[in-house]
Amino acid sequence: MNYELRNITKKYDKTVLDHISFRLAEGEVYGLLGRNGAGKTTLMKVISGMIPFDQGDILGNDKVDFFSLVYYVPETPVLLEYLSAFEMLNFVSRMHNKSWSKEQLYNFMDEQGITSYSNDLIINYSHGMKHQVSLAIAFLIKPKILLLDEPLVSLDPINIQHMRDQLINYARQGNVVVISTHMIPIAQRVSDEILILSNGKMTQVSNTFIDNELEKYVINNI
Numbered sequence: 755m756n757y758e759l760r761n762i763t764k765k766y767d768k769t770v771l772d773h774i775s776f777r778l779a780e781g782e783v784y785g786l787l788g789r790n791g792a793g794k795t796t797l798m799k800v801i802s803g804m805i806p807f808d809q810g811d812i813l814g815n816d817k818v819d820f821f822s823l824v825y826y827v828p829e830t831p832v833l834l835e836y837l838s839a840f841e842m843l844n845f846v847s848r849m850h851n852k853s854w855s856k857e858q859l860y861n862f863m864d865e866q867g868i869t870s871y872s873n874d875l876i877i878n879y880s881h882g883m884k885h886q887v888s889l890a891i892a893f894l895i896k897p898k899i900l901l902l903d904e905p906l907v908s909l910d911p912i913n914i915q916h917m918r919d920q921l922i923n924y925a926r927q928g929n930v931v932v933i934s935t936h937m938i939p940i941a942q943r944v945s946d947e948i949l950i951l952s953n954g955k956m957t958q959v960s961n962t963f964i965d966n967e968l969e970k971y972v973i974n975n976i
């Protein structure tokens with residue numbers, strides 16, 4: 755399934771997204787790049803239905819509400835901080851009608867690399883640990899279209915590598931993954947396509963870049 759976003763326009767006081775059009779295909783990872791304030795978060799909030807847009811169309815599967823397919827992980831994790839990660843994931847799994855046993859949840863948390871602190875209260879976690887839990891929730895929910903706002907910024911190098919592999923695998927299972935990031939080498943390694951937002955406009959290119967070509971391309975195009 756391909757999704758097409760056409761002429762999406764979003765204005766606050768000024769126009770942030772100015773008739774932007776791009777395609778998302780299942781199975782692919784998209785790296786969303788752009789300068790500070792370019793509109794990456796705004797675009798993710800628009801695609802996830804968190805905020806309305808002023809103009810444009812989203813085309814996909816006519817039988818399904820597009821927004822019901824999307825899950826957005828914000829840059830700052832939003833968690834119930836007086837629960838443990840285990841309790842939080844258990845709560846989310848019940849909300850999403852997944853009746854996972856305790857053992858299944860622990861196996862899942864193992865895969866996500868969060869078991870060692872899963873019984874401590876989230877309020878005591880580091881920023882990176884909160885981010886891992888936030889990403890684990892996304893993988894538990896298994897949305898068709900996963901939007902991640904700066905997902906790797908607080909992760910250590912081992913967790914970045916693990917997350918990178920996980921994102922590619924997740925897309926290859928027939929899902930769409932969009933990650934917004936300022937970490938260009940990571941965007942180059944993880945993405946099938948690159949989306950660049952600049953001055954309200956969008957450029958979409960295949961990621962055929964090698965060495966530091968993407969960095970040069972981005973610097974010339976943002």
Ligand SMILES: Nc1ncnc2c1ncn2[C@@H]1O[C@H](COP(=O)(O)OP(=O)(O)OP(=O)(O)O)[C@@H](O)[C@H]1O
Pocket residue numbers: 766767770788789790791792793794795796797
């Ligand atoms: N609720 C809002 N009301 C008014 N203006 C807003 C609002 N949210 C964002 N903006 C403006 O929209 C523009 C795009 O912001 P956005 O957060 O989408 O950028 P970004 O590309 O995610 O930036 P960064 O890389 O710094 O996180 C900025 O000029 C910002 O000030």
